[in-house]
Amino acid sequence: MRMRLTALLVVITAGVAGGYGGYDMWTSEPNEIRLYVDLSSPVVTTTETFTLEVEVENVDVDAQTAVQVNAVGLDSGLLDHFIVTEVTMNGTPVNQTTGNWSDYTLDQALAGGSKLKFQYTLRAIRPGTFTGKVSVWVDSEMIAGLERSKARTETIRIQVQ
Numbered sequence: 001m002r003m004r005l006t007a008l009l010v011v012i013t014a015g016v017a018g019g020y021g022g023y024d025m026w027t028s029e030p031n032e033i034r035l036y037v038d039l040s041s042p043v044v045t046t047t048e049t050f051t052l053e054v055e056v057e058n059v060d061v062d063a064q065t066a067v068q069v070n071a072v073g074l075d076s077g078l079l080d081h082f083i084v085t086e087v088t089m090n091g092t093p094v095n096q097t098t099g100n101w102s103d104y105t106l107d108q109a110l111a112g113g114s115k116l117k118f119q120y121t122l123r124a125i126r127p128g129t130f131t132g133k134v135s136v137w138v139d140s141e142m143i144a145g146l147e148r149s150k151a152r153t154e155t156i157r158i159q160v161q
Contacts, residue, residue: 032067033110034059037134037154044124045161049085052120052156056136060112068139069110070149072118073103078132081160086121094118124160131157 036055044050058067072094074084087094087104094104110116135153 032058032060033069033136033138033152035134035136035152035154037156039156039158042157043159043161046124046127049121049123052122052134054118054120054134054136056110056116056118056152058110058112058114062112063114065112066109069106069108069116070137070139071103071105072134072136074120075133075135078130078156078158081126081128081130082122082124082158084120085123086119088119090117124158127160129157129159131155 034057036053036057038053038055040051040053054072056069056072058065060067072087072089089104089106089108094106104118106116108116133153133155135151137149137151139149
């Protein structure tokens with residue numbers, strides 16, 4: 001009887017640990033990239049134009065190990081208070097998609113050790129202090145070659161006077 005309880009406890013523990021590992025695999029941020037976000041000024045005035053620079057880096061040192069960067073975007077918490085006037089990737093304009101986020105579709109392979117630079121030009125439309133997320137979506141390889149899109153996010157805070 002004691003042997004059965006021990007075996008049952010081992011099975012339950014393994015199931016919980018495996019379930020958490022699977023959950024973490026599907027929900028965690030991608031380790032393949034690093035995200036840097038920089039505001040030209042954390043304090044702006046209403047109707048003032050300012051820039052938000054986003055840099056995505058593939059942290060793998062092997063140039064042959066590319067990650068697929070799908071999109072970069074701002075959440076609606078920011079878009080309710082700012083107008084995006086332009087987005088560029090390495091100096092080239094990027095096309096926008098729609099949804100709850102202001103996504104810019106990239107479909108860009110980023111080699112190991114390489115960086116992509118984005119610049120948002122935004123205009124403040126109302127006073128207040130606003131917080132929101134900047135996200136970059138990449139394809140991450142999962143078990144048995146399956147891929148899943150994951151996002152790396154950074155939170156920014158902007159005060160509009």
